[in-house]
Amino acid sequence: MPLAGMKILHLSKMDSGGGAADGFVRIHSALLSQGHESVAYVIKRNRSDVPAMVDARRLLGPLQKLTWGIGRIWAKLRRLHLKPVGVYDFDTEANFPAEPIIRDARARALKWDMVVVHWAGAFVTAATIRQIAETLGARVILWQVDMAHVTGGCHSNLGCPKYQTGCGACPLIGSKNPTDLSAEQSAERRRIWREIGAVLLAPTEWSARQARESSITGSLPAKVFPIPLNLDVLHPVEDPRPARTKLGLPAEARVLLVRGIDPALTYKGFGLLLEALRLLDAQGVALHVAVLGETGLMGEGWKHITYTELGVRRGDAAIAVAYQSADFFVNPSTNDNGPMMVGEALVCGVPVVAYPVGLPSVPWAEGQVGRVAEPIGDIPALAAAIRIFATMPAAELAAKKHAAAAAARPLYAATYFSEQLTAALQI
Numbered sequence: 001m002p003l004a005g006m007k008i009l010h011l012s013k014m015d016s017g018g019g020a021a022d023g024f025v026r027i028h029s030a031l032l033s034q035g036h037e038s039v040a041y042v043i044k045r046n047r048s049d050v051p052a053m054v055d056a057r058r059l060l061g062p063l064q065k066l067t068w069g070i071g072r073i074w075a076k077l078r079r080l081h082l083k084p085v086g087v088y089d090f091d092t093e094a095n096f097p098a099e100p101i102i103r104d105a106r107a108r109a110l111k112w113d114m115v116v117v118h119w120a121g122a123f124v125t126a127a128t129i130r131q132i133a134e135t136l137g138a139r140v141i142l143w144q145v146d147m148a149h150v151t152g153g154c155h156s157n158l159g160c161p162k163y164q165t166g167c168g169a170c171p172l173i174g175s176k177n178p179t180d181l182s183a184e185q186s187a188e189r190r191r192i193w194r195e196i197g198a199v200l201l202a203p204t205e206w207s208a209r210q211a212r213e214s215s216i217t218g219s220l221p222a223k224v225f226p227i228p229l230n231l232d233v234l235h236p237v238e239d240p241r242p243a244r245t246k247l248g249l250p251a252e253a254r255v256l257l258v259r260g261i262d263p264a265l266t267y268k269g270f271g272l273l274l275e276a277l278r279l280l281d282a283q284g285v286a287l288h289v290a291v292l293g294e295t296g297l298m299g300e301g302w303k304h305i306t307y308t309e310l311g312v313r314r315g316d317a318a319i320a321v322a323y324q325s326a327d328f329f330v331n332p333s334t335n336d337n338g339p340m341m342v343g344e345a346l347v348c349g350v351p352v353v354a355y356p357v358g359l360p361s362v363p364w365a366e367g368q369v370g371r372v373a374e375p376i377g378d379i380p381a382l383a384a385a386i387r388i389f390a391t392m393p394a395a396e397l398a399a400k401k402h403a404a405a406a407a408a409r410p411l412y413a414a415t416y417f418s419e420q421l422t423a424a425l426q427i
Contacts, residue, residue, distance in 0.1 A: 006422065007037045007109050009138065011101075011129065012118035014044035015053055019340055020145045023203075023227045024118040025050055027143070030228035030414035031421070039108060041101050043123050056123075059100035071095040072122075085172040087155040089121030089148060091185050096124050098131040105136055112138040114425065119145040126192040133196065139425055142193070142217065144202040146337045150214035152182030152189075156267055156335050166190075166215045190216040199424050203227050203338030204358045221427040226360050227340060228417035229347055233316040234323070236349030236405045243325035249308055253288035254390055257326035257350065259341055260293035260309070269332030269355070269377075270297060276332075276383035280390065281305045287390045292322050323348035327397060328370070328389040333357050334377050346408035349401040353385045362407040369404040
């Protein structure tokens, strides 16, 4: 099959509002850049800068729109007694019909090569996806988003192993019923994906391992390759000082970049990072922390560690400046499918400190591109890894920056993604 010219239909709940949406848009945009006919359908469209992005709601006729809306409201009312922990997909809310998407896609082409399913919760069910794919003659490709494709509903299992055995009695919805909706959804997804021969694609080996362990996706063929990045914008610089001037960061400090996210979202690990930084501050380690994202998280009482809150920065050009200002990046997540910020940092030549969770296939063991802190969630181990980069001689740090970019940039190229996606049709 040629590397260009495939017809690819994407299904995603939305085009903005989180890492899953950002990753979906990057995949769609990269495929367009490689000459594929890539068309994306969403029910929450907020961006106007992405070509071939279809607001599926506009495809509905008046009666279809009324039926769809009432169905969603009724489904939400029926599950009000459930208080899910974290993001949770309820298939009864994913009641968008197949017909409008099929109609629009057929107006573009009668035959499609693949239907790529991103985060489609509250949009379409496995049964609807099957109908779309079979009508268009396409193969279903499941792009692993958090744990959405491998569980009966949750996006992060928070340590629950039941996704390996078919779910049921789901602790994340407070259920003790072994045949609850998580078990029903798990069984339905497992049956459909197996019957139609779906393919599971994961951005990291860690994520692929979860898919292999899942009762839903464990028997599906799978490939591992990361979400492509815009390497023309996300690139290394030799001198971080111009970027630091733009952001108001100290020119000569050793700068740690991190994503600021509410510590209450425990698996993202910002609370663990704060505890690690407190240990280092007590040891007299000098460091400047640049916090990208949520503000007001660092707290008071620092003696040797200073910080700057960069706030939310949208778009590759804006975040590129943040990476280019940094000496190293810390990802403290303890349960993450494949955090894009790790890849963004590496392609910008910024070494990464992280737990062994959702990391790309670059030479971590040799310490060339960063440092892996183990075991997962261990605060002293995270502090020790950060200390290495906080105190590393400048020449050694410069060498690691070059190694990070050299190792990562080929993996995140749009051409590589296109080649790997094409190959996925053959497995």
